[in-house]
Amino acid sequence: MKKINSILIASLFIGSLFISSCKKEDELKGNGPLTLHFDNRAGSADFAMNTNLTIASGETINVTKLKYYVSNFVLVKADGSEYKVPQNGNYFLIDEETDSTQDVTLQNIPAGNYTGFKYILGVDSLRSTLDVSQRTGALDPAGAGSDMYWSWNSGYIFFRIDATSPQSTEAGNQCFFHVGGYGGYSTPSTNNIRTISLSGSEAAEVRIGRNPEVHIYVDILQAFTSPNAYSIATDGASFHMPASAVKMADNYIDMFNINHIHND
Amino acid sequence: MAYFLNMKKAVFVFGFALLLIASCNKEKDSKEEFVFTAPANLPATKYNFSNNPVTTAGFILGRKLFYDATLSRDSSTSCGSCHTSFSSFTHHGHAVSHGIDNKLGIRNAPPVMNMAWSDEFMWDGGINQLDLLPIAPIENPVEMDLEFADAVNRIKNTAAYKPYFKAAFGSEEITGPKLLQAMSQFMNMLISANSKYDKWKRNEGATLTAHETDGYNLFQQKCSSCHSTDLFTDNKFHNNGIKDNFNSDSGRAHITQLPQDVGKFKTPTLRNLEYTKPFMHDGSFQTLEEVLAHYNNGVKTSATLDVALKQNSTVGIPLTPTEQQKIILFLKTLNDEDFIRDTRFAEQ
Numbered sequence: 001m002k003k004i005n006s007i008l009i010a011s012l013f014i015g016s017l018f019i020s021s022c023k024k025e026d027e028l029k030g031n032g033p034l035t036l037h038f039d040n041r042a043g044s045a046d047f048a049m050n051t052n053l054t055i056a057s058g059e060t061i062n063v064t065k066l067k068y069y070v071s072n073f074v075l076v077k078a079d080g081s082e083y084k085v086p087q088n089g090n091y092f093l094i095d096e097e098t099d100s101t102q103d104v105t106l107q108n109i110p111a112g113n114y115t116g117f118k119y120i121l122g123v124d125s126l127r128s129t130l131d132v133s134q135r136t137g138a139l140d141p142a143g144a145g146s147d148m149y150w151s152w153n154s155g156y157i158f159f160r161i162d163a164t165s166p167q168s169t170e171a172g173n174q175c176f177f178h179v180g181g182y183g184g185y186s187t188p189s190t191n192n193i194r195t196i197s198l199s200g201s202e203a204a205e206v207r208i209g210r211n212p213e214v215h216i217y218v219d220i221l222q223a224f225t226s227p228n229a230y231s232i233a234t235d236g237a238s239f240h241m242p243a244s245a246v247k248m249a250d251n252y253i254d255m256f257n258i259n260h261i262h263n264d
Numbered sequence: 265m266a267y268f269l270n271m272k273k274a275v276f277v278f279g280f281a282l283l284l285i286a287s288c289n290k291e292k293d294s295k296e297e298f299v300f301t302a303p304a305n306l307p308a309t310k311y312n313f314s315n316n317p318v319t320t321a322g323f324i325l326g327r328k329l330f331y332d333a334t335l336s337r338d339s340s341t342s343c344g345s346c347h348t349s350f351s352s353f354t355h356h357g358h359a360v361s362h363g364i365d366n367k368l369g370i371r372n373a374p375p376v377m378n379m380a381w382s383d384e385f386m387w388d389g390g391i392n393q394l395d396l397l398p399i400a401p402i403e404n405p406v407e408m409d410l411e412f413a414d415a416v417n418r419i420k421n422t423a424a425y426k427p428y429f430k431a432a433f434g435s436e437e438i439t440g441p442k443l444l445q446a447m448s449q450f451m452n453m454l455i456s457a458n459s460k461y462d463k464w465k466r467n468e469g470a471t472l473t474a475h476e477t478d479g480y481n482l483f484q485q486k487c488s489s490c491h492s493t494d495l496f497t498d499n500k501f502h503n504n505g506i507k508d509n510f511n512s513d514s515g516r517a518h519i520t521q522l523p524q525d526v527g528k529f530k531t532p533t534l535r536n537l538e539y540t541k542p543f544m545h546d547g548s549f550q551t552l553e554e555v556l557a558h559y560n561n562g563v564k565t566s567a568t569l570d571v572a573l574k575q576n577s578t579v580g581i582p583l584t585p586t587e588q589q590k591i592i593l594f595l596k597t598l599n600d601e602d603f604i605r606d607t608r609f610a611e612q
Contacts, residue, residue: 129392129393131315131316131393131395132393132395132440132441132444133315133441133445135441136441140441141396141399141412141413141440142412142413142416142439142440142441142443143413143440146411146412146413149399149412151391151396151399151404151412152386152390152400152403153390153391154391154392154393154396184520185392186392187516187519187520187522189519189521189522190521242521244521
């Protein structure tokens with residue numbers, strides 16, 4: 001009986017060794033890219049500039065500029081484990097007028113199946129106060145970021161819609177919805193940094209030599225819809241100050257949805 | 265005849281000597297090194313020099329940019345237009361800044377001086393990095409009114425700048441961050457700490473008169489809670505009772521949007537007051553006598569008035585006429601004539 005037991009234990013042990021080695025072989029190796037495609041929409045239709053759109057209040061806007069920052073990406077596997085994408089080089093400015101900006105490709109992601117995607121809409125507070133020499137690419141106030149930067153109140157505009165609306169009483173019926181505010185440098189003040197958290201049953205399969213694409217629908221009208229229905233007539237045609245932009249920041253958390261994922 | 269010969273000789277020798285002096289000076293100018301040295305009596309600096317140390321070539325480039333009017337929309341206005349060296353880098357005689365197209369700003373141009381000791385700039389503290397500061401006046405519609413990206417492009421397209429960037433940063437490539445860093449190098453060198461007071465404080469042989477000493481002691485008791493350290497500012501924001509409503513300019517609240525910050529403005533330094541009239545954020549006082557009288561009996565109350573100005577249920581800081589005069593005598597010891605006459609800082 002003792003002998004049988006020890007044989008059993010030995011075989012179990014050997015078996016478990018096999019299983020663990022098999023598991024090891026299954027583990028994914030290496031890194032690959034992952035692309036998030038930001039597809040701006042207006043409700044169920046594709047988004048179009050210079051076109052009349054009806055917002056929740058029933059008012060009309062005609063958008064002439066649409067830009068927003070995305071950064072601080074975190075990728076989540078089905079088991080809940082997270083991979084934080086390094087911040088450096090991973091600040092992106094989505095511009096409706098430039099198609100190439102709408103594909104955000106994150107490089108050197110550990111191979112794996114990712115079902116959750118988190119990111120900040122805007123620029124984190126640390127980067128908002130970093131040394132000027134590190135403000136390159138999308139964050140360069142003399143370059144790509146030039147119309148997304150408040151010079152008088154050091155900080156980035158996270159989300160910007162310029163439009164016209166018959167309901168605007170400003171010159172040329174213009175509207176400027178500029179959302180920014182990272183919480184203040186020495187005095188705590190309005191923080192409009194919002195983390196977007198998306199997940200679904202489909203996984204983006206990151207592998208060496210592949211580039212899965214997460215196709216994200218971005219319903220721009222949602223920025224005016226809920227929980228804070230925005231009325232140009234009563235809330236104003238423009239805001240350039242963080243505290244006035246909180247309503248829109250609380251709305252645009254819900255602006256993003258995963259539509260589908262390409263793994264081929 | 266001998267006399268004339270001698271005279272001729274003397275003139276010749278004198279002329280030769282002059283030439284020597286002139287050439288020595290020239291030599292000195294071209295080889296002058298610019299190094300940031302913190303005066304002993306000032307507190308620790310806030311600027312991050314490890315990212316952008318002052319170099320001679322960087323300073324020279326920064327100075328060229330500071331005085332370059334092409335950084336304004338119509339090439340009329342440079343930084344130096346409203347920040348002149350001989351008025352301690354303020355817009356002397358202007359209550360509020362006077363920019364492009366003769367447009368007026370809403371606030372008094374602050375001195376560009378001892379910048380390395382601050383990390384919040386402008387009367388409202390809206391700018392939190394010296395390197396980012398120049399973007400604000402360049403883009404401000406009533407100052408220089410040019411998109412910063414356009415300003416950088418203009419410099420990029422000016423061939424004469426290439427050797428300056430090469431000398432300062434090792435490459436002819438011109439970028440926004442480099443332009444800003446060079447301007448910071450120039451601004452960081454604008455150090456004023458060579459007044460009679462400084463020389464007294466550092467035991468460099470200067471002495472204060474009895475009245476100036478009285479003024480200093482009064483100042484310590486009555487003024488130094490805000491005008492603290494040898495920077496003569498706490499670099500914080502206070503409502504000093506210039507107005508009782510701030511609808512036209514909410515000051516710090518313009519940045520923070522907090523009700524408790526309405527009417528607060530950054531404490532200005534008290535150095536070089538002789539050259540920086542008029543005073544206060546709106547330039548509303550022409551003389552130091554008016555300023556002292558304001559604190560004695562002119563302070564206007566409002567919800568955010570600084571607590572230091574309402575001690576013992578008294579509004580303001582009670583000061584007898586004699587005390588006011590003594591404080592003014594002390595304040596005059598803070599004038600640094602070496603600084604405003606330093607030709608290295610002026611337009612070349």
